[in-house]
Amino acid sequence: GAVVSQHPSWVICKSGTSVKIECRSLDFQATTMFWYRQFPKQSLMLMATSNEGSKATYEQGVEKDKFLINHASLTLSTLTVTSAHPEDSSFYICSVRSYEQYFGPGTRLTVT
Amino acid sequence: SQQGEEDPQALSIQEGENATMNCSYKTSINNLQWYRQNSGRGLVHLILIRSNEREKHSGRLRVTLDTSKKSSSLLITASRAADTASYFCATDDSGGGADGLTFGKGTHLIIQP
Numbered sequence: 001g002a003v004v005s006q007h008p009s010w011v012i013c014k015s016g017t018s019v020k021i022e023c024r025s026l027d028f029q030a031t032t033m034f035w036y037r038q039f040p041k042q043s044l045m046l047m048a049t050s051n052e053g054s055k056a057t058y059e060q061g062v063e064k065d066k067f068l069i070n071h072a073s074l075t076l077s078t079l080t081v082t083s084a085h086p087e088d089s090s091f092y093i094c095s096v097r098s099y100e101q102y103f104g105p106g107t108r109l110t111v112t
Numbered sequence: 113s114q115q116g117e118e119d120p121q122a123l124s125i126q127e128g129e130n131a132t133m134n135c136s137y138k139t140s141i142n143n144l145q146w147y148r149q150n151s152g153r154g155l156v157h158l159i160l161i162r163s164n165e166r167e168k169h170s171g172r173l174r175v176t177l178d179t180s181k182k183s184s185s186l187l188i189t190a191s192r193a194a195d196t197a198s199y200f201c202a203t204d205d206s207g208g209g210a211d212g213l214t215f216g217k218g219t220h221l222i223i224q225p
Contacts, residue, residue, distance in 0.1 A: 034213075042217070043200060044215040046212040046214070046215075049211070091152075095213075101213055103154055103155045103157075105154040106153070106154045
């Protein structure tokens, strides 16, 4: 299976700042990566599909100008939360897909 | 979109007992997967069952799938305190491999020692 890492593991930032989260596929070349968000005590919700070399596709209700996704290589996708607000505090998880989906360990974002 | 619905939402049992969680979904699926998540941690993949399979076993886990009822169940036998976690079903409703998974709301399982 694929090994997926995320950086950072957790981050605390001030309201109004931007935060970049990295998702790396360590042993698998992923043309597609997925970004999920999980609020406390809730389930995972797919935010967007990151496509290598092209624009990401966003799920309904997810602001593409707020959650910037860049997938510049087959092993790296980044999610930038711009002008973060406390309501953006969440657990962000990425995944890659070969036969199954392989998830990263997640990044906990807290916006104060 | 969120289509999986697990029940119960939460379940507390004694160590050694069996725990059963159910999941229902709405669309046609390619496969259904079960995941475990300990509090504040990442997902652990437990088992994948394809749409043409009816039952699958892995250690103390048994998963069933009824595509006519669009439902699945996860049975954990001889539960242990370490099984305390949230359990999610997730459906893969694509055939082409380009879509993400649709997760259910999860069942929070507590095993009392």
